[in-house]
Amino acid sequence: MGTGVVAFNLALNHALLCDTNPHLINFYKSVAAGDITPEIVRDFLEREGATLSEEGESHYYKIRERFNKAHNPLDFLFLNRAGFNGMIRFNRRGELNIPFCRKPRRFAQAYVTKIVNQVSHVSRLLRTKDFTFKCQGFGKAIAEGRSTDIIYCDPPYIDRHVDYYNGWGSDHEKALYKALSDIPGKFILSTWHHNEYRKNEYIDSLWGEFNILTREHFYHVGGSEKNRNPMVEVIVTNYDTSVYEYREQERQEQLMLLERQASYSAYTRCT
Numbered sequence: 001m002g003t004g005v006v007a008f009n010l011a012l013n014h015a016l017l018c019d020t021n022p023h024l025i026n027f028y029k030s031v032a033a034g035d036i037t038p039e040i041v042r043d044f045l046e047r048e049g050a051t052l053s054e055e056g057e058s059h060y061y062k063i064r065e066r067f068n069k070a071h072n073p074l075d076f077l078f079l080n081r082a083g084f085n086g087m088i089r090f091n092r093r094g095e096l097n098i099p100f101c102r103k104p105r106r107f108a109q110a111y112v113t114k115i116v117n118q119v120s121h122v123s124r125l126l127r128t129k130d131f132t133f134k135c136q137g138f139g140k141a142i143a144e145g146r147s148t149d150i151i152y153c154d155p156p157y158i159d160r161h162v163d164y165y166n167g168w169g170s171d172h173e174k175a176l177y178k179a180l181s182d183i184p185g186k187f188i189l190s191t192w193h194h195n196e197y198r199k200n201e202y203i204d205s206l207w208g209e210f211n212i213l214t215r216e217h218f219y220h221v222g223g224s225e226k227n228r229n230p231m232v233e234v235i236v237t238n239y240d241t242s243v244y245e246y247r248e249q250e251r252q253e254q255l256m257l258l259e260r261q262a263s264y265s266a267y268t269r270c271t
Contacts, residue, residue: 002154004028007131008122014130018141021088023096025135027073031123032131036073038120042112044074045081049107052082057100068095081115082106138176147184157192158202177206186239193234203234211237 001007001019019025030036052059060082067075076096080088083098091097125131134141138153145151155176156168180187189207192200193214203212213235235241 001025001133004122006152006154008125011125011129016132016134016141016144018134018136018138020135020137021090022135023071023073023076024088025133026071027076028122028126029133030073031119032126032133034123036119038116038123041074041077041119042116045078045107045112045115048078049112052107053105056104057102060100064096064098077115081111139179142179142183145183145185149185151180151183151185151187153180153187153189155189155191158200173202173206177202180238183238187237189236191234191236193232195231200234207234207236211239211241213237213241 001017001024004017007015007017017025017028027036048059048063060079063075063078063082066072067079079096079098080086082101082103083096084101087098089096089098138155142151142153153176155172158168158170158173176189180189191202191207193203193212194200214232215235216230217233
């Protein structure tokens, strides 16, 4: 599932969204059930934001400690928005360990309103669409697919030193390849192709038999400046995508959890 922006932007009538991060799934289940509403989000962020403004980073770490004990989905939202560079990362004990963004006045009124509007958008969508959220791995999710389904996979980028909730290594990538190769329907996979330093070796060793489309993207999210560089990303599909080729937008943007809706960007075929 990741941030869910693909599903929320497409807004199909039926969708199954799966992720192994239970806190992400719990947040959206709470929105779908009405336990988290735009009004609740506004009240919570205004209250905790005011305390953050007064007490500074000590309040952030108090919320982080509270979340790691109780796993409140509102705390999860707060930490995602007040954590360093919008990152989501957990240690091996399953604890969120992102440091503070060092902006005590993070939750200004305009920013709170922006977040509330996004929760409102998702809330309205989930009232009118049949969206199901499950905390499960890709193996179980893919096994539920039918011949009429399109399966979109957005796994952690292999060999990119990322650890959102669980690790992702060679065995995971190969298992995903095997699972997608055997499905009766269509799939779309997003991953990375190359950057100025090296190439994703799995493009040739695994995914090269499928349709490959690429586009350049600049990463604004990263633990250090050296990790915020242009990268050529890739879309892998098991069906012909030539009819979907468009001119690529000149300006690319990085979307994060509950950011505004994206306008669709184009892909160019890799030759």
